[in-house]
Amino acid sequence: MQKLLDRLNDLFEQVPTAVRPYRWLITLVFVGISILMATGINKHFTINMAPESWYPKGADTIVIRDAYRRLFGSDDNVYIVYQPKSGDVFSEQALRDIAELHQDLEDASLQAEPNELSRIVKIDSLYNARYQISDGDTLISKKLIGADFPNSAEEREQRRAIAITQESFSRMFFSNDFRYGGISLKTNIGAVPKQTQITDNTQSTDLLQEDAFGFGLEIDSPLEVEASAETNEVEFVGVQLDEYMHFVAALREVIDQDKYSNFDFYLVGNAVTMEFIMNGVFEAAGLILMMVLLIVILLWALFRSLSAVLWSLLVVIFAGFWAIGAGAWLGVSYTTMMTLTVMLVLAVGIASCVHILSAYTLFSRQGADHQYAMTKAYRKTGLPILLTSLTTAVGMLSLTLTDMPVIQVFGATSAMAVIFSFILIFTLLPCALDLWHPKLRGSQQTKQQGKKPLIDLQPLMIWIGDFTERRSKTIVISYLVIFIAMCIGAINLKIDSNSAMMAREDTPLRQSLKIVDEEMMGGMSLEVLTRFGSADALKDPRVLKAADELQRHIAANYADKVIKTFSLANVVKDTNSVLNNNDEQYRVIPDDPRLTAQLLYMFNNANPTDRRETVNDDYSSSHISIMLRNGGTYEYTAFFKELKQDMARIYEPLRADYPNMRVELTGTFNLAVELMDHIAWTQLKSFSFVLIIITVLMIISLGSPQAGAISMIPNILPGIVTFGLMGWLGIPLDGDTLIVAPIIIGIAVDDTIHFLTHYRASWIEHGDVGIAVRQTLSEVGQAVAFTSLVLGLGFAILIFASYLGLAKPGLFGSLAILVALLSDLLFLPALMHWLKPNMGRDKVLKLANEQAATS
Numbered sequence: 001m002q003k004l005l006d007r008l009n010d011l012f013e014q015v016p017t018a019v020r021p022y023r024w025l026i027t028l029v030f031v032g033i034s035i036l037m038a039t040g041i042n043k044h045f046t047i048n049m050a051p052e053s054w055y056p057k058g059a060d061t062i063v064i065r066d067a068y069r070r071l072f073g074s075d076d077n078v079y080i081v082y083q084p085k086s087g088d089v090f091s092e093q094a095l096r097d098i099a100e101l102h103q104d105l106e107d108a109s110l111q112a113e114p115n116e117l118s119r120i121v122k123i124d125s126l127y128n129a130r131y132q133i134s135d136g137d138t139l140i141s142k143k144l145i146g147a148d149f150p151n152s153a154e155e156r157e158q159r160r161a162i163a164i165t166q167e168s169f170s171r172m173f174f175s176n177d178f179r180y181g182g183i184s185l186k187t188n189i190g191a192v193p194k195q196t197q198i199t200d201n202t203q204s205t206d207l208l209q210e211d212a213f214g215f216g217l218e219i220d221s222p223l224e225v226e227a228s229a230e231t232n233e234v235e236f237v238g239v240q241l242d243e244y245m246h247f248v249a250a251l252r253e254v255i256d257q258d259k260y261s262n263f264d265f266y267l268v269g270n271a272v273t274m275e276f277i278m279n280g281v282f283e284a285a286g287l288i289l290m291m292v293l294l295i296v297i298l299l300w301a302l303f304r305s306l307s308a309v310l311w312s313l314l315v316v317i318f319a320g321f322w323a324i325g326a327g328a329w330l331g332v333s334y335t336t337m338m339t340l341t342v343m344l345v346l347a348v349g350i351a352s353c354v355h356i357l358s359a360y361t362l363f364s365r366q367g368a369d370h371q372y373a374m375t376k377a378y379r380k381t382g383l384p385i386l387l388t389s390l391t392t393a394v395g396m397l398s399l400t401l402t403d404m405p406v407i408q409v410f411g412a413t414s415a416m417a418v419i420f421s422f423i424l425i426f427t428l429l430p431c432a433l434d435l436w437h438p439k440l441r442g443s444q445q446t447k448q449q450g451k452k453p454l455i456d457l458q459p460l461m462i463w464i465g466d467f468t469e470r471r472s473k474t475i476v477i478s479y480l481v482i483f484i485a486m487c488i489g490a491i492n493l494k495i496d497s498n499s500a501m502m503a504r505e506d507t508p509l510r511q512s513l514k515i516v517d518e519e520m521m522g523g524m525s526l527e528v529l530t531r532f533g534s535a536d537a538l539k540d541p542r543v544l545k546a547a548d549e550l551q552r553h554i555a556a557n558y559a560d561k562v563i564k565t566f567s568l569a570n571v572v573k574d575t576n577s578v579l580n581n582n583d584e585q586y587r588v589i590p591d592d593p594r595l596t597a598q599l600l601y602m603f604n605n606a607n608p609t610d611r612r613e614t615v616n617d618d619y620s621s622s623h624i625s626i627m628l629r630n631g632g633t634y635e636y637t638a639f640f641k642e643l644k645q646d647m648a649r650i651y652e653p654l655r656a657d658y659p660n661m662r663v664e665l666t667g668t669f670n671l672a673v674e675l676m677d678h679i680a681w682t683q684l685k686s687f688s689f690v691l692i693i694i695t696v697l698m699i700i701s702l703g704s705p706q707a708g709a710i711s712m713i714p715n716i717l718p719g720i721v722t723f724g725l726m727g728w729l730g731i732p733l734d735g736d737t738l739i740v741a742p743i744i745i746g747i748a749v750d751d752t753i754h755f756l757t758h759y760r761a762s763w764i765e766h767g768d769v770g771i772a773v774r775q776t777l778s779e780v781g782q783a784v785a786f787t788s789l790v791l792g793l794g795f796a797i798l799i800f801a802s803y804l805g806l807a808k809p810g811l812f813g814s815l816a817i818l819v820a821l822l823s824d825l826l827f828l829p830a831l832m833h834w835l836k837p838n839m840g841r842d843k844v845l846k847l848a849n850e851q852a853a854t855s
Helices: 002-044 060-072 094-111 151-167 206-210 226-232 241-255 270-303 306-329 340-366 370-401 405-435 458-471 470-492 510-521 543-555 568-578 594-605 608-614 633-654 670-704 706-729 733-737 740-766 770-798 804-835 841-855
Strands: 080-083 120-124 131-134 138-143 183-187 263-269 522-531 562-566 623-629 662-666
Touching: 002 120, 002 405, 002 770, 060 241, 060 522, 060 662, 060 670, 080 094, 080 241, 080 370, 080 510, 080 706, 094 151, 094 183, 094 241, 094 263, 120 562, 131 151, 131 568, 138 594, 138 770, 183 670, 241 270, 241 608, 241 804, 263 270, 263 510, 270 306, 270 340, 270 510, 270 770, 270 804, 306 340, 340 370, 340 405, 340 740, 340 770, 370 405, 370 670, 370 740, 405 670, 458 770, 458 804, 470 670, 470 706, 470 804, 522 543, 522 670, 543 562, 543 568, 543 594, 568 594, 568 608, 594 608, 623 841, 633 662, 633 670, 662 670, 670 706, 670 733, 670 740, 706 740, 733 804, 740 770, 740 804, 770 804
Parallel strands: none
Antiparallel strands: 080 183, 080 263, 120 183, 131 138, 522 623, 522 662, 562 623
């Protein structure tokens, strides 16, 4: 192994001289590849930010969700809470305003020219809320307000009294104290068939059949339907994040009109959360540009040369550009994780360039000419850069072993970017530095020989060498104490993702969620899809009673999470009570199947639209809607698991009569919770797997198991300290924070490899720890500090993001980089002084002696 390492060092030393005669050919090839990749991006680059893109094709979660949407339409809806200035949703002004708003939303959704609000297929509010009354043996569905507007205070109080008796109205259309009202917007988001698209405006008929334009008393005749229509395997158009943003923006245009100034509005729903995340993506682009600008300023300050800035950025920008272009040619669709690939190659590429430039300027300041400084710089840094690129690329490629396509694409693209960065550093960069290179003078040199560096850390490196030798045991013991404390904190760390809570406390989204959870029906919803594979199964009293039992069990055991539930069982019980003079004793599901069938027949005649939203036409499938308070994956993953057990226990006795029965959880919130939890655990497993791979590679590359094991200590410490602090502070670990872990590992591994590679070479040469540590600090300490300064401050820029999914990785990323820096400059030298590890020196010397003897 040592022979191989020596040969590689000799090879890297020859790189600047070897590429110099071919600099124009290299430039031509560089331009040609760039044009090729630009063509690929121009012709084939696609972005797919639909939730489905995270799942493998045919994933059960998506299959069940699509089955629900084929039967009952989209559950990706928006809920608007309004607070009238009068303090009462039943005041005259509030009722008139809500009637006008309801009509404005309907008009906007039904315009001849398709628009963003054409996605609305149904609007429910106090204006058109329906309740049932009986007229003899006839069931009538009547609007609470409609055209029969209550002009007097007495009439309005009568309507209030009616609303109070309707269990389904409470917290749906008004809060318990009547200070808040609610408008539910059912959309077709995610439920538009591919052959239809949104431009067909297919929901127009639904809105007209719904009672939006009917007033007062209405009795509709039963609809004749084709039962087979809902069983077709229709594929739906995926929804991109920007579509959510445009939809919510159009909605805000309506509610922000001056005529609704008497209302304060609070919007919740998946579309609103996605709008916030999309705004976070735009904010991220701006912050990354600021990060690049800061890196430019710092690079100039460190090397006092625009050439150092230009060539470093050229390498990382085109490495990322080539990787994305190659993916485009391969037909890859990208997501927002593409920004992480850019950040990774920015971190690894800039770090490698800084090491080369730092070594180059060090030798230049010592009096070496350009060519000699170049060869020495590449000899000193070539092998560490190779090992860094290799370990990072292999670590990224390991992500392709996951079952998530988005993570696979991220891993493969990032690995390509790192490899391209390595290729450019050893081909294009030497040619570029021959053309234009930094000139920093040493303390004994004149102004004509270069500029004086603004930052000279060599005196600090000398002090660190002396300090770590004097205080080696104190430093190592202190680190061990911190390590143990952080391990204890990490044990208490929760993995919990909640995209809605990625907003800061003072943002409208957080305020809306708080009000909806405390006053109204909650900001999240869940669906229990029940399919029995048999027509008229939902007319069976046992089936309806199973739904009722599950709802009562949920209300009794999960009140901390669930606000209310609704199913066909509620419809049957309410209808039975209404037809029996509202006698509460009849608010039950009859035991006689003929009676339940009759009740459902009458309900369908009175209100076919609501029936269609609750049970399909042949009564073989239905669903239970569960309204939830906002929460994260930690609590809701456990809740979903318990709920599935409850569902199996309650419904399983029906399987003898319904062998094809399927009872499954679904819905947008269920999809989000499962996805975020899976991302977090996948990243955590990948993080562990990457560490194992890097450890093996470090052992092989450093030629010593002891050296490989020691190298992993500063690589693990940043993660342990970060996770430990989060555990002690009660901050959950989410997918956004975990996703930047590969970037942190890349930076930590880069600095550690540079330190240990230089140290091992010096230790083998001199056999003196003090000399080896001081020489290593002199040669790479400043570069390590520069790299950490540049990237740490770059990550710190993200702290100012309003989207906590960016701010938290920025905070903990910069913290991890600081810990990695202190570990490399303090802990590693102290550990070398205290333990004096052999690091394979005896084997190298023995081999050298044998070779000398043979020769």
